[in-house]
Amino acid sequence: xxxxxxxxxxxxxxxxxxxxxxxxxxxxxxxxxxxxxxxxxxxxxxxxxxxxxxxxxxxxxxxxxxxxxxxxxxxxxxxxxxxxxxxxxxxxxxxxxxxxxxxxxxxxxxxxxxxxxxxxxxxxxxxxxxxxxxxxxxxxxxxxxxxxxxxxxxxxxxxxxxxxxxxxxxxxxxxxxxxxxxxxxxxxxxxxxxxxxxxxxxxxxxxxxxxxxxxxxxxxxxxxxxxxxxxxxxxxxxxxxxxxxxxxxxxxxxxxxxxxxxxxxxxxxxxxxxxxxxxxxxxxxxxxxxxxxxxxxxxxxxxxxxxxxxxxxxxxxxxxxxxxxxxxxxxxxxxxxxxxxxxxxxxxxxxxxxxxxxxxxxxxxxxxxxxxxxxxxxxxxxxxxxxxxxxxxxxxxxxxxxxxxxxxxxxxxxxxxxxxxxxxxxxxxxxxxxxxxxxxxxxxxxxxxxxxxxxxxxxxxxxxxxxxxxxxx
Amino acid sequence: xxxxxxxxxxxxxxxxxxxxxxxxxxxxxxxxxxxxxxxxxxxxxxxxxxxxxxxxxxxxxxxxxxxxxxxxxxxxxxxxxxxxxxxxxxxxxxxxxxxxxxxxxxxxxxxxxxxxxxxxxxxxxxxxxxxxxxxxxxxxxxxxxxxxxxxxxxxxxxxxxxxx
Numbered sequence: 001x002x003x004x005x006x007x008x009x010x011x012x013x014x015x016x017x018x019x020x021x022x023x024x025x026x027x028x029x030x031x032x033x034x035x036x037x038x039x040x041x042x043x044x045x046x047x048x049x050x051x052x053x054x055x056x057x058x059x060x061x062x063x064x065x066x067x068x069x070x071x072x073x074x075x076x077x078x079x080x081x082x083x084x085x086x087x088x089x090x091x092x093x094x095x096x097x098x099x100x101x102x103x104x105x106x107x108x109x110x111x112x113x114x115x116x117x118x119x120x121x122x123x124x125x126x127x128x129x130x131x132x133x134x135x136x137x138x139x140x141x142x143x144x145x146x147x148x149x150x151x152x153x154x155x156x157x158x159x160x161x162x163x164x165x166x167x168x169x170x171x172x173x174x175x176x177x178x179x180x181x182x183x184x185x186x187x188x189x190x191x192x193x194x195x196x197x198x199x200x201x202x203x204x205x206x207x208x209x210x211x212x213x214x215x216x217x218x219x220x221x222x223x224x225x226x227x228x229x230x231x232x233x234x235x236x237x238x239x240x241x242x243x244x245x246x247x248x249x250x251x252x253x254x255x256x257x258x259x260x261x262x263x264x265x266x267x268x269x270x271x272x273x274x275x276x277x278x279x280x281x282x283x284x285x286x287x288x289x290x291x292x293x294x295x296x297x298x299x300x301x302x303x304x305x306x307x308x309x310x311x312x313x314x315x316x317x318x319x320x321x322x323x324x325x326x327x328x329x330x331x332x333x334x335x336x337x338x339x340x341x342x343x344x345x346x347x348x349x350x351x352x353x354x355x356x357x358x359x360x361x362x363x364x365x366x367x368x369x370x371x372x373x374x375x376x377x378x379x380x381x382x383x384x385x386x387x388x389x390x391x392x393x394x395x396x397x398x399x400x401x402x403x404x405x406x407x408x409x410x411x412x413x414x415x416x417x418x419x420x421x422x423x424x425x426x427x428x429x430x431x432x433x434x435x436x437x438x439x440x441x442x443x444x445x446x447x448x449x450x451x452x453x454x455x456x457x458x459x460x461x462x463x464x465x466x467x468x469x470x471x472x473x
Numbered sequence: 474x475x476x477x478x479x480x481x482x483x484x485x486x487x488x489x490x491x492x493x494x495x496x497x498x499x500x501x502x503x504x505x506x507x508x509x510x511x512x513x514x515x516x517x518x519x520x521x522x523x524x525x526x527x528x529x530x531x532x533x534x535x536x537x538x539x540x541x542x543x544x545x546x547x548x549x550x551x552x553x554x555x556x557x558x559x560x561x562x563x564x565x566x567x568x569x570x571x572x573x574x575x576x577x578x579x580x581x582x583x584x585x586x587x588x589x590x591x592x593x594x595x596x597x598x599x600x601x602x603x604x605x606x607x608x609x610x611x612x613x614x615x616x617x618x619x620x621x622x623x624x625x626x627x628x629x630x631x632x633x634x635x636x637x
Contacts, residue, residue, distance in 0.1 A: 007629055007632060007633055007636075008629075010582065010636075011582075011597070011600075011601040011632075012601055014582050014583070014601075015512075015598075015601040015602040018512065018583075018602070019508065019602060022508045022511060022512075023508070025517070027503065027504040027507050027508070029499060029500055029503035029504070030525075406581065406584075408581075450581060
């Protein structure tokens with residue numbers, strides 16, 4: 001592979017540029033735990049919590065088979081992803097209408113059972129507020145006779161229990177109930193006497209739990225069977241363009257999930273995290289929420305069985321404009337959060353698990369796209385013209401002719417007002433050598449027009465004229 | 474071999490103090506592997522997910538690996554190819570052809586690369602983004618070096634044709 005030809009050089013240059021852009025994006029590794037499953041994407045506390053719990057439970061179920069040198073991970077849980085049409089869960093209800101400064105996309109999936117040998121989960125909180133302490137999640141699990149769990153042995157109300165070592169304030173205690181069943185109790189700010197009283201209050205009936213008299217102040221705030229039915233996880237991502245060239249921006253993601261184990265444990269770990277970080281209590285759409293500041297900050301709230309999380313999805317670019325955008329997002333008020341995630345409007349039909357554009361295209365962008373499509377040269381009007389996924393760069397549209405030549409238009413509206421400085425059109429070549437005409441128009445729109453490679457379908461003057469007409473649309 | 478009790482109940486990411494060879498490896502390799510997966514999948518969120526899965530696959534074998542970095546890279550590429558296959562299947566099943574969920578870096582060259590078969594795309598990314606030689610690419614993808622050469626040649630032929 002020695003000796004670079006022209007294409008080699010294009011590729012080397014293009015990937016170098018791309019690598020430099022990627023390296024400008026901070027990638028902080030989340031703490032690693034050997035996961036059996038990662039449900040929450042991204043470098044988040046949530047991801048870690050899920051895998052830690054999955055690990056613990058799998059290990060518990062598999063403990064009977066463990067040997068001293070057994071690997072940590074067990075079998076992978078079954079995961080089913082819906083490939084076909086997927087109805088929007090009735091609880092979703094987010095308003096997907098974008099405003100003129102934000103593009104968005106949504107994704108959803110229905111997963112199969114993530115847990116083996118787990119029957120029931122309940123959450124206990126002081127006064128029933130999910131943000132309060134003491135806090136517990138109590139899980140009913142299969143515990144075959146003879147199962148041993150590593151950890152320190154203790155007695156809780158006369159029952160044998162094992163305390164798994166922890167470096168956080170959240171304690172993990174496994175209790176053998178006999179009869180092939182056990183409890184996994186994760187607790188925050190709960191002493192052993194209270195924990196024993198909670199265990200004493202538990203009534204088991206088959207695969208379900210109920211509670212008798214609980215210690216003062218503690219209330220059951222949720223109780224759910226962990227069945228094998230698919231659960232849902234849906235996201236909406238808002239991309240906020242921070243610079244008129246579209247190369248800098250931030251994404252906010254709203255994620256919702258209704259799997260009871262995840263909801264119980266993610267929220268417990270979230271409030272367990274608030275000791276060491278700045279936390280604000282607020283309400284989102286009338287529901288109690290917390291906001292954690294600092295790296296990986298997020299807003300989290302619950303509506304019935306659903307846990308919502310609003311956090312950063314990604315950061316593109318660097319520099320002063322990006323810093324300004326980040327500051328803006330840090331300063332979002334609860335009301336502004338609500339504007340982004342109001343729970344009243346029905347979502348258009350959902351069509352699949354892949355991320356895809358949703359919501360109407362901004363009308364002013366649509367007018368420009370229509371004008372472009374109306375004016376592209378003969379041979380390009382075929383129905384291969386497709387809207388490009390609205391991304392951080394805004395919108396785009398492309399058409400291909402039978403010779404596979406492509407003509408494309410990208411358009412971005414600045415969120416920081418009209419451009420300052422040079423507003424003349426300029427041409428440049430991309431990594432493949434394809435000429436591009438770029439214009440930061442005084443209107444605040446930035447256009448990038450490509451009319452083909454070696455034999456462009458439009459002369460440069462025609463491209464300039466076309467952009468003028470599009471801008472006036 | 475680590476056991477359950479060795480794994481802390483993690484608090485905030487910023488509070489995690491890496492310890493041990495694997496943790497050092499994880500911290501050092503995380504960002505480069507995310508960039509590699511990002512180049513393959515065009516989406517950072519999916520890339521991070523894939524890389525997490527890959528580290529999980531490496532973890533139980535870590536003590537016995539002579540070259541954990543190479544093993545990890547292979548895991549990342551395999552999982553990227555699986556993800557691309559799933560994406561392709563999903564797209565075929567939908568009524569309307571959907572453009573890929575491209576996160577950024579949208580230009581003609583990468584448009585064409587995105588349309589390459591997963592294996593060709595993998596070879597291109599490893600060659601030009603990672604700067605690997607034929608032998609390393611072969612080891613990573615489990616191919617013969619000659620297959621890498623022919624695969625790259627076919628990819629470049631297609632790129633030349635579509636970029637001309």
